[in-house]
Amino acid sequence: MKIHIPTPLRVYSDKQDTVNVNATTVGEALNALTAKHPDLKKHLYSEEGKLRSFVNVYLNDEDIRYLPEKDATRVNEKDALSIIPSIAGGC
Amino acid sequence: MLKLNEQVYDAVRRHGEETYPYECCGVLLGRSMKGFNEVEDAVRAGNIDTESPRNRYQIAPQELVKIQRLGRERGLDIVGFYHSHPDHRAQWSKTDFAEAHWIGCSYVITSVEKGVAQATNSFLLTGTGEEDKAFEDESVEVAALEAERC
Numbered sequence: 753m754k755i756h757i758p759t760p761l762r763v764y765s766d767k768q769d770t771v772n773v774n775a776t777t778v779g780e781a782l783n784a785l786t787a788k789h790p791d792l793k794k795h796l797y798s799e800e801g802k803l804r805s806f807v808n809v810y811l812n813d814e815d816i817r818y819l820p821e822k823d824a825t826r827v828n829e830k831d832a833l834s835i836i837p838s839i840a841g842g843c
Numbered sequence: 844m845l846k847l848n849e850q851v852y853d854a855v856r857r858h859g860e861e862t863y864p865y866e867c868c869g870v871l872l873g874r875s876m877k878g879f880n881e882v883e884d885a886v887r888a889g890n891i892d893t894e895s896p897r898n899r900y901q902i903a904p905q906e907l908v909k910i911q912r913l914g915r916e917r918g919l920d921i922v923g924f925y926h927s928h929p930d931h932r933a934q935w936s937k938t939d940f941a942e943a944h945w946i947g948c949s950y951v952i953t954s955v956e957k958g959v960a961q962a963t964n965s966f967l968l969t970g971t972g973e974e975d976k977a978f979e980d981e982s983v984e985v986a987a988l989e990a991e992r993c
Contacts, residue, residue, distance in 0.1 A: 756911065759875060759920050760946040760968075769920070795972060806944050808904040815904065834908045839924050840892070841939035841950075842866060842899035843931040 753827055755785050756834040764791040778816050779823030781833055782809070796835070810834045845923065845949045845965040846984045847871075847882035855885050856953050856960035859927030863958040866890055868900040870907065871923035871949065872914045879984075880922040880949045880967075886910050899938065900926045923949030923965070930955070933962040935978050943968050946976060951983075 755771045765771055775781035786793040798804055809816045811833055819825045858867040868890050873882040888906050892899040933954035946968050954961040965983045970976035
């Protein structure tokens, strides 16, 4: 399956905007991504191993935090994960 | 440096005027080049901060996913974001900094005074991560559109 990497994190994915991994669940896919590109890990996860609060991961158009089975959600080759840091602010 | 054409620059500023007295927000699609971000298009986004839309903005991650997909289809990347500061200067705030996570991207802010766009400034988010990130002032180069040929 494909994992789309946002512009700020491509420096840690050998400049690739999309990384292909073999996985059967969302969790496996993310593990495969950080195994391929270990430098991504600290930018995605806190020291406690949780996804950083400002990092969103979408399976197609669904936030994985709100999927009933979360990381254990099954995926197939046609699915895509998108990593999207949040954007907000104000004066 | 941030490079954009007149049409995109005007669209960003006009968006801030249209949503006044609320903040507008959007995404800049283009290409990240050595030493500058070049913007091809500005995509409007909704402000999902309903509690304090006069001085806060937030783009729904799902909308960002869609905009990133749109960019990919056009061979463009997300190279920046824009928002307005109604009746406030075009300078990043503590909130802007705390919520900025797209290192290497340009954050464009337009001051809108009484409904009229004033200054538009851009700030490049630099660093390697949350620990050492910083906003740097960057120049904005607005290219005039070529005159239509007969």
